[in-house]
Amino acid sequence: MTGKLVIGNWKMNGRLAANLALIDALRADAAVQAAQVAVAPPFAYLGQAAALLAGSNIALAAQDVSAFDKDGAYTGEVSAAMLADVGCRYVLIGHSERRQYFAEDHALLARKLQAAVAAGLIPVYCVGETLAEREADAYKAVIAEQLAVLGALAGRDYVVAYEPVWAIGTGKVASVEQIDDVHQYIRATLLQCHGASDSIRVLYGGSVKADNADAIFSLQSVGGALVGGASLDVESFGRICQAAKKTV
Numbered sequence: 001m002t003g004k005l006v007i008g009n010w011k012m013n014g015r016l017a018a019n020l021a022l023i024d025a026l027r028a029d030a031a032v033q034a035a036q037v038a039v040a041p042p043f044a045y046l047g048q049a050a051a052l053l054a055g056s057n058i059a060l061a062a063q064d065v066s067a068f069d070k071d072g073a074y075t076g077e078v079s080a081a082m083l084a085d086v087g088c089r090y091v092l093i094g095h096s097e098r099r100q101y102f103a104e105d106h107a108l109l110a111r112k113l114q115a116a117v118a119a120g121l122i123p124v125y126c127v128g129e130t131l132a133e134r135e136a137d138a139y140k141a142v143i144a145e146q147l148a149v150l151g152a153l154a155g156r157d158y159v160v161a162y163e164p165v166w167a168i169g170t171g172k173v174a175s176v177e178q179i180d181d182v183h184q185y186i187r188a189t190l191l192q193c194h195g196a197s198d199s200i201r202v203l204y205g206g207s208v209k210a211d212n213a214d215a216i217f218s219l220q221s222v223g224g225a226l227v228g229g230a231s232l233d234v235e236s237f238g239r240i241c242q243a244a245k246k247t248v
Protein backbone atom coordinates (compact mmCIF):
# COMPACT_ATOMS: atom_id res chain seq x y z
CA MET A 1 0.00 0.00 0.00
CA THR A 2 1.26 3.43 -0.83
CA GLY A 3 -0.08 5.84 1.77
CA LYS A 4 -3.60 6.17 3.10
CA LEU A 5 -6.47 7.30 0.91
CA VAL A 6 -9.23 9.46 2.42
CA ILE A 7 -12.55 9.73 0.57
CA GLY A 8 -15.27 12.10 1.73
CA ASN A 9 -18.73 10.70 0.96
CA TRP A 10 -21.07 13.69 1.09
CA LYS A 11 -24.12 11.42 0.69
CA MET A 12 -27.28 13.45 -0.15
CA ASN A 13 -25.91 16.74 1.14
CA GLY A 14 -24.73 19.96 -0.49
CA ARG A 15 -25.88 23.04 -2.41
CA LEU A 16 -24.00 25.17 -4.94
CA ALA A 17 -22.95 27.79 -2.41
CA ALA A 18 -22.05 25.32 0.34
CA ASN A 19 -20.04 23.14 -2.08
CA LEU A 20 -18.11 26.17 -3.29
CA ALA A 21 -17.23 27.16 0.27
CA LEU A 22 -16.27 23.60 1.24
CA ILE A 23 -14.09 22.90 -1.79
CA ASP A 24 -12.41 26.31 -1.58
CA ALA A 25 -11.55 25.61 2.04
CA LEU A 26 -10.31 22.09 1.24
CA ARG A 27 -8.07 23.48 -1.49
CA ALA A 28 -6.64 26.00 0.96
CA ASP A 29 -5.94 23.31 3.59
CA ALA A 30 -2.31 22.18 3.44
CA ALA A 31 -3.08 18.84 5.12
CA VAL A 32 -5.71 18.01 2.49
CA GLN A 33 -3.39 19.00 -0.34
CA ALA A 34 -0.58 16.85 1.06
CA ALA A 35 -2.68 13.69 1.50
CA GLN A 36 -4.34 11.36 -1.01
CA VAL A 37 -7.89 12.65 -0.98
CA ALA A 38 -11.12 12.37 -2.95
CA VAL A 39 -14.58 13.84 -2.48
CA ALA A 40 -17.84 12.24 -3.57
CA PRO A 41 -20.58 14.86 -4.07
CA PRO A 42 -24.10 13.96 -5.31
CA PHE A 43 -24.47 13.50 -9.10
CA ALA A 44 -26.04 16.93 -9.52
CA TYR A 45 -22.87 18.63 -8.31
CA LEU A 46 -20.17 16.52 -9.98
CA GLY A 47 -19.66 19.05 -12.78
CA GLN A 48 -19.44 21.92 -10.33
CA ALA A 49 -17.00 20.00 -8.12
CA ALA A 50 -14.87 18.97 -11.11
CA ALA A 51 -14.47 22.61 -12.13
CA LEU A 52 -13.66 23.70 -8.58
CA LEU A 53 -11.12 20.89 -8.11
CA ALA A 54 -9.29 21.53 -11.38
CA GLY A 55 -5.56 21.83 -10.80
CA SER A 56 -5.75 20.47 -7.23
CA ASN A 57 -4.65 17.03 -6.09
CA ILE A 58 -8.12 16.23 -4.74
CA ALA A 59 -9.76 13.55 -6.87
CA LEU A 60 -13.43 13.32 -7.74
CA ALA A 61 -15.59 10.32 -6.85
CA ALA A 62 -19.22 9.46 -7.58
CA GLN A 63 -21.53 7.83 -5.04
CA ASP A 64 -23.11 5.34 -7.46
CA VAL A 65 -23.21 4.33 -11.12
CA SER A 66 -25.67 2.73 -13.49
CA ALA A 67 -25.37 -0.97 -14.24
CA PHE A 68 -26.26 -0.17 -17.87
CA ASP A 69 -23.09 0.39 -19.81
CA LYS A 70 -24.51 1.66 -23.12
CA ASP A 71 -26.20 5.04 -23.60
CA GLY A 72 -29.92 4.77 -24.14
CA ALA A 73 -33.41 4.83 -22.72
CA TYR A 74 -32.66 4.42 -19.02
CA THR A 75 -34.40 7.41 -17.44
CA GLY A 76 -32.68 8.69 -14.35
CA GLU A 77 -29.53 6.67 -14.80
CA VAL A 78 -25.94 7.98 -14.93
CA SER A 79 -23.42 5.81 -16.75
CA ALA A 80 -19.82 5.04 -15.87
CA ALA A 81 -18.72 6.66 -19.15
CA MET A 82 -20.49 9.88 -18.09
CA LEU A 83 -18.75 9.80 -14.72
CA ALA A 84 -15.38 9.37 -16.41
CA ASP A 85 -16.29 12.14 -18.85
CA VAL A 86 -16.92 14.68 -16.06
CA GLY A 87 -13.64 13.79 -14.37
CA CYS A 88 -14.42 11.11 -11.78
CA ARG A 89 -11.58 8.82 -10.78
CA TYR A 90 -13.46 6.68 -8.25
CA VAL A 91 -17.01 5.44 -7.83
CA LEU A 92 -18.60 4.01 -4.69
CA ILE A 93 -20.43 0.76 -5.36
CA GLY A 94 -22.52 -1.28 -2.94
CA HIS A 95 -22.74 1.25 -0.12
CA SER A 96 -24.94 -0.22 2.62
CA GLU A 97 -27.42 2.63 2.17
CA ARG A 98 -27.90 1.56 -1.45
CA ARG A 99 -28.16 -2.09 -0.49
CA GLN A 100 -30.71 -1.20 2.19
CA TYR A 101 -32.87 1.51 0.59
CA PHE A 102 -32.59 0.51 -3.07
CA ALA A 103 -32.43 -3.27 -2.68
CA GLU A 104 -29.17 -3.51 -4.63
CA ASP A 105 -28.24 -7.18 -4.83
CA HIS A 106 -25.04 -8.93 -5.83
CA ALA A 107 -26.10 -9.51 -9.44
CA LEU A 108 -26.69 -5.77 -9.89
CA LEU A 109 -23.49 -4.83 -8.05
CA ALA A 110 -21.45 -7.18 -10.25
CA ARG A 111 -22.78 -5.32 -13.31
CA LYS A 112 -21.99 -1.94 -11.77
CA LEU A 113 -18.45 -3.08 -10.99
CA GLN A 114 -17.93 -4.25 -14.57
CA ALA A 115 -19.37 -1.04 -16.00
CA ALA A 116 -17.07 1.03 -13.77
CA VAL A 117 -13.83 -0.74 -14.66
CA ALA A 118 -14.76 -0.84 -18.35
CA ALA A 119 -14.98 2.97 -18.27
CA GLY A 120 -11.61 3.25 -16.51
CA LEU A 121 -13.01 4.18 -13.10
CA ILE A 122 -11.67 2.72 -9.86
CA PRO A 123 -14.57 1.13 -7.95
CA VAL A 124 -14.67 1.56 -4.18
CA TYR A 125 -16.67 -1.51 -3.27
CA CYS A 126 -18.35 -1.28 0.15
CA VAL A 127 -18.95 -4.23 2.44
CA GLY A 128 -20.02 -4.60 6.05
CA GLU A 129 -22.31 -6.41 8.43
CA THR A 130 -25.37 -5.29 10.36
CA LEU A 131 -25.46 -5.30 14.14
CA ALA A 132 -27.55 -8.49 14.15
CA GLU A 133 -25.03 -10.22 11.91
CA ARG A 134 -22.15 -9.18 14.17
CA GLU A 135 -24.00 -10.30 17.28
CA ALA A 136 -24.74 -13.66 15.65
CA ASP A 137 -21.00 -13.96 14.87
CA ALA A 138 -21.92 -14.24 11.18
CA TYR A 139 -19.99 -11.16 10.06
CA LYS A 140 -17.16 -12.94 8.29
CA ALA A 141 -19.55 -15.15 6.33
CA VAL A 142 -21.58 -12.09 5.32
CA ILE A 143 -18.47 -10.21 4.22
CA ALA A 144 -17.13 -13.23 2.30
CA GLU A 145 -20.40 -13.38 0.39
CA GLN A 146 -20.23 -9.65 -0.37
CA LEU A 147 -16.61 -10.00 -1.53
CA ALA A 148 -17.44 -12.87 -3.88
CA VAL A 149 -18.57 -10.48 -6.63
CA LEU A 150 -15.04 -9.13 -6.83
CA GLY A 151 -13.83 -12.43 -8.27
CA ALA A 152 -14.71 -11.14 -11.73
CA LEU A 153 -12.38 -8.15 -11.24
CA ALA A 154 -9.15 -10.14 -10.80
CA GLY A 155 -6.23 -8.12 -12.11
CA ARG A 156 -8.22 -4.85 -12.18
CA ASP A 157 -7.62 -1.85 -9.95
CA TYR A 158 -10.20 -1.48 -7.18
CA VAL A 159 -10.54 -0.45 -3.55
CA VAL A 160 -12.63 -2.11 -0.83
CA ALA A 161 -14.25 -0.18 2.02
CA TYR A 162 -15.22 -1.99 5.21
CA GLU A 163 -18.16 -0.14 6.72
CA PRO A 164 -19.91 -1.97 9.54
CA VAL A 165 -23.54 -0.86 9.18
CA TRP A 166 -23.86 -0.42 12.95
CA ALA A 167 -21.03 2.16 12.93
CA ILE A 168 -22.37 4.35 10.11
CA GLY A 169 -23.67 7.70 11.31
CA THR A 170 -24.15 6.32 14.81
CA GLY A 171 -21.03 7.69 16.48
CA LYS A 172 -20.25 4.05 17.37
CA VAL A 173 -16.84 3.42 15.87
CA ALA A 174 -15.58 -0.14 15.67
CA SER A 175 -12.66 -0.83 18.00
CA VAL A 176 -9.18 -1.04 16.49
CA GLU A 177 -9.19 -4.77 17.28
CA GLN A 178 -12.48 -5.25 15.41
CA ILE A 179 -11.23 -3.20 12.46
CA ASP A 180 -7.91 -5.02 12.27
CA ASP A 181 -9.62 -8.42 12.52
CA VAL A 182 -11.95 -7.70 9.58
CA HIS A 183 -9.36 -5.89 7.48
CA GLN A 184 -6.91 -8.79 7.82
CA TYR A 185 -9.74 -11.14 6.89
CA ILE A 186 -10.73 -9.08 3.82
CA ARG A 187 -7.14 -8.77 2.62
CA ALA A 188 -6.49 -12.49 3.05
CA THR A 189 -9.72 -13.38 1.25
CA LEU A 190 -8.99 -11.05 -1.67
CA LEU A 191 -5.42 -12.31 -2.01
CA GLN A 192 -6.25 -15.99 -1.71
CA CYS A 193 -9.60 -16.25 -3.46
CA HIS A 194 -10.00 -13.28 -5.75
CA GLY A 195 -6.62 -12.77 -7.39
CA ALA A 196 -6.04 -9.35 -5.80
CA SER A 197 -2.53 -8.00 -5.45
CA ASP A 198 -0.88 -7.26 -2.12
CA SER A 199 -1.21 -3.55 -2.84
CA ILE A 200 -5.01 -3.74 -2.58
CA ARG A 201 -6.35 -0.99 -0.32
CA VAL A 202 -9.03 -1.63 2.28
CA LEU A 203 -10.53 1.57 3.69
CA TYR A 204 -12.45 1.77 6.97
CA GLY A 205 -15.69 3.71 7.21
CA GLY A 206 -18.13 4.30 10.06
CA SER A 207 -18.01 7.34 12.36
CA VAL A 208 -14.42 8.24 11.45
CA LYS A 209 -13.70 11.56 13.15
CA ALA A 210 -10.70 13.77 13.81
CA ASP A 211 -10.25 12.26 17.27
CA ASN A 212 -10.24 8.57 16.28
CA ALA A 213 -8.42 8.84 12.94
CA ASP A 214 -4.92 8.47 14.40
CA ALA A 215 -5.75 5.15 16.06
CA ILE A 216 -7.51 3.79 12.96
CA PHE A 217 -4.72 4.83 10.58
CA SER A 218 -2.07 3.34 12.87
CA LEU A 219 -3.27 -0.10 11.69
CA GLN A 220 -1.23 -1.42 8.81
CA SER A 221 -4.23 -3.29 7.48
CA VAL A 222 -6.10 0.00 7.03
CA GLY A 223 -5.45 1.63 3.67
CA GLY A 224 -7.45 4.78 4.40
CA ALA A 225 -10.93 5.95 5.33
CA LEU A 226 -14.33 6.49 3.79
CA VAL A 227 -15.69 9.42 5.76
CA GLY A 228 -19.35 10.45 5.86
CA GLY A 229 -20.53 13.16 8.26
CA ALA A 230 -17.08 14.50 9.14
CA SER A 231 -16.28 15.10 5.45
CA LEU A 232 -18.79 17.97 5.39
CA ASP A 233 -16.79 19.94 7.94
CA VAL A 234 -13.49 21.35 6.70
CA GLU A 235 -11.77 21.34 10.06
CA SER A 236 -12.68 17.70 10.83
CA PHE A 237 -11.88 16.48 7.34
CA GLY A 238 -8.60 18.41 7.35
CA ARG A 239 -7.58 16.79 10.63
CA ILE A 240 -8.47 13.33 9.32
CA CYS A 241 -6.31 14.01 6.23
CA GLN A 242 -3.51 15.18 8.49
CA ALA A 243 -3.70 11.91 10.44
CA ALA A 244 -3.61 9.99 7.15
CA LYS A 245 -0.53 11.86 6.00
CA LYS A 246 1.27 11.25 9.31
CA THR A 247 1.04 7.48 8.95
CA VAL A 248 2.38 7.28 5.39
Ligand SMILES: O=C(CO)COP(=O)(O)O
Pocket: 009, 095, 163, 167, 168, 169, 170, 171, 205, 206, 207, 208, 226, 227, 228, 229, 230
Ligand atom coordinates in the same frame (compact mmCIF):
# COMPACT_ATOMS: atom_id res chain seq x y z
O1 LIG B 1 -21.18 5.65 5.36
C1 LIG B 1 -20.14 6.23 5.60
C2 LIG B 1 -19.22 6.66 4.53
O2 LIG B 1 -19.57 6.08 3.31
C3 LIG B 1 -19.77 6.58 7.00
O3 LIG B 1 -20.60 7.60 7.43
P1 LIG B 1 -20.26 8.34 8.81
O4 LIG B 1 -18.79 8.74 8.74
O5 LIG B 1 -21.18 9.52 8.83
O6 LIG B 1 -20.50 7.35 9.90
